[in-house]
Amino acid sequence: MNASQPxxxxxxxxxxxxxxxxxAARREFxxxxxxxxxxxxxxRRAGVSKATVYAHFAGKxxxxxxxxxxxxxxxFRGFSASELDPVDAAASLGEIARRxxxxxxxxxxxxxxxxxxxxxxxxxxxxxxxxxxxxxxTRAQIETFMRRAGEAGSLRVSDPRLAAEQFASLVxxxxxxxxxxxxxxxxxxxxxxxxxxxxxxxxxxxxAPKMS
Amino acid sequence: MNASQPxxxxxxxxxxxxxxxxxAARREFxxxxxxxxxxxxxxRRAGVSKATVYAHFAGKxxxxxxxxxxxxxxxFRGFSASELDPVDAAASLGEIARRxxxxxxxxxxxxxxxxxxxxxxxxxxxxxxxxxxxxxxTRAQIETFMRRAGEAGSLRVSDPRLAAEQFASLVxxxxxxxxxxxxxxxxxxxxxxxxxxxxxxxxxxxxAPKMS
DNA sequence: GTCTATACAGTGATAGAC
DNA sequence: GTCTATCACTGTATAGAC
Numbered sequence: 502m503n504a505s506q507p508x509x510x511x512x513x514x515x516x517x518x519x520x521x522x523x524x525a526a527r528r529e530f531x532x533x534x535x536x537x538x539x540x541x542x543x544x545r546r547a548g549v550s551k552a553t554v555y556a557h558f559a560g561k562x563x564x565x566x567x568x569x570x571x572x573x574x575x576x577f578r579g580f581s582a583s584e585l586d587p588v589d590a591a592a593s594l595g596e597i598a599r600r601x602x603x604x605x606x607x608x609x610x611x612x613x614x615x616x617x618x619x620x621x622x623x624x625x626x627x628x629x630x631x632x633x634x635x636x637x638x639t640r641a642q643i644e645t646f647m648r649r650a651g652e653a654g655s656l657r658v659s660d661p662r663l664a665a666e667q668f669a670s671l672v673x674x675x676x677x678x679x680x681x682x683x684x685x686x687x688x689x690x691x692x693x694x695x696x697x698x699x700x701x702x703x704x705x706x707x708x709a710p711k712m713s
Numbered sequence: 714m715n716a717s718q719p720x721x722x723x724x725x726x727x728x729x730x731x732x733x734x735x736x737a738a739r740r741e742f743x744x745x746x747x748x749x750x751x752x753x754x755x756x757r758r759a760g761v762s763k764a765t766v767y768a769h770f771a772g773k774x775x776x777x778x779x780x781x782x783x784x785x786x787x788x789f790r791g792f793s794a795s796e797l798d799p800v801d802a803a804a805s806l807g808e809i810a811r812r813x814x815x816x817x818x819x820x821x822x823x824x825x826x827x828x829x830x831x832x833x834x835x836x837x838x839x840x841x842x843x844x845x846x847x848x849x850x851t852r853a854q855i856e857t858f859m860r861r862a863g864e865a866g867s868l869r870v871s872d873p874r875l876a877a878e879q880f881a882s883l884v885x886x887x888x889x890x891x892x893x894x895x896x897x898x899x900x901x902x903x904x905x906x907x908x909x910x911x912x913x914x915x916x917x918x919x920x921a922p923k924m925s
Numbered sequence: 926g927t928c929t930a931t932a933c934a935g936t937g938a939t940a941g942a943c
Numbered sequence: 944g945t946c947t948a949t950c951a952c953t954g955t956a957t958a959g960a961c
Binding site: 532534573616617618620622625631640666670674682683684700704708 | 844881912916920
């Protein structure tokens with residue numbers, strides 16, 4: 502495997518069997534990590550022979566890279582904050598917080614996050630890919646909102662980037678770490694809404710314009 | 714291995730060779746995770762034969778559990794906030810933030826965090842152990858400080874637990890995730906101090922008593 | 926308890942027929 | 944491209960001598 506590009510899909514991966522193999526690998530890797538998954542298990546689940554797997558992917562590492570990068574892209578693409586109203590900061594921040602939490606705390610995202618952190622020592626490139634497609638992108642979205650809200654006068658932000666970082670950190674909170682550690686059940690929508698509300702309340706106390 | 718108690722040290726682990734093996738295992742596991750480490754490598758590094766390893770530890774999993782639980786305990790025991798002055802909230806919170814970051818961002822703590830998150834699917838008990846000895850304990854320390862500061866009138870906290878959670882989340886911030894993902898070098902003391910200062914400033918804007 | 930030597934299972938990867 | 948069969952190798956675990 503080329504360590505600098507471990508995640509590039511082979512062109513032939515668009516065919517039928519290749520996607521079948523990729524889907525099987527995704528389920529196996531997400532459920533068990535890298536080390537505990539065998540190529541036999543992937544082939545069995547894909548309904549093909551092991552030789553066929555090797556006909557489409559150079560090896561286990563390349564297959565793993567393909568799975569992880571594809572998932573990173575797929576999971577974070579949907580997050581957007583550009584259409585939210587910068588005048589009503591409270592409502593928009595609440596919406597951002599809820600969307601962020603729904604994305605961040607979904608079982609698939611947690612499993613992905615877990616496996617990347619666990620294997621980043623072996624595959625350094627994965628951390629970079631995940632960061633750019635995930636946290637970096639969401640923070641940029643939030644930062645843009647902060648800037649617009651600042652211009653609209655609904656928030657008092659001298660450093661939009663810092664404000665976005667701190668908001669994202671507040672939202673991530675304790676619950677994210679707890680789920681990464683497999684403590685407690687997946688978050689319910691009610692729990693997400695309550696957490697978002699508490700975060701927005703605190704954030705607004707720090708960043709609301711001075712009342713005159 | 715008994716899955717509910719994978720981390721209990723055998724009584725014989727107090728001897729000389731056993732600690733030698735444990736130290737070797739710690740270095741190997743922390744550097745490479747669970748799957749990539751062989752019992753051969755541990756035995757070689759410890760300077761004993763493989764059979765001796767198996768004489769002291771039932772298998773690779775038990776050895777791993779022993780290493781992780783011992784490290785969790787060792788790393789988080791030092792954190793304390795009980796002696797800080799609750800009247801000078803700004804200074805004390807800054808001190809808490811710096812201590813927390815130094816602990817959290819140390820290379821050893823990052824490696825430990827990483828390996829636990831990566832292997833918690835295979836060893837669910839490790840998540841519980843880490844949580845209780847780590848984040849739970851630090852949050853309790855901070856929570857106690859919040860309560861004392863609230864009583865002293867230097868902070869306006871209606872829910873000390875929530876305030877402690879939010880403060881800890883702010884401190885953890887983006888840098889912790891970046892280091893978990895192996896992005897960038899370890900944090901410098903200057904970077905830690907700057908981050909702590911920014912966090913305390915924001916937190917105080919949200920939780921400082923109203924000026925009359 | 927500690928060693929050397931080895932049995933045994935399971936792994937990633939490939940050869941060769943079709 | 945796809946299969947069956949098999950390779951070489953590694954890792955866990957144990958037997959038996961001392």
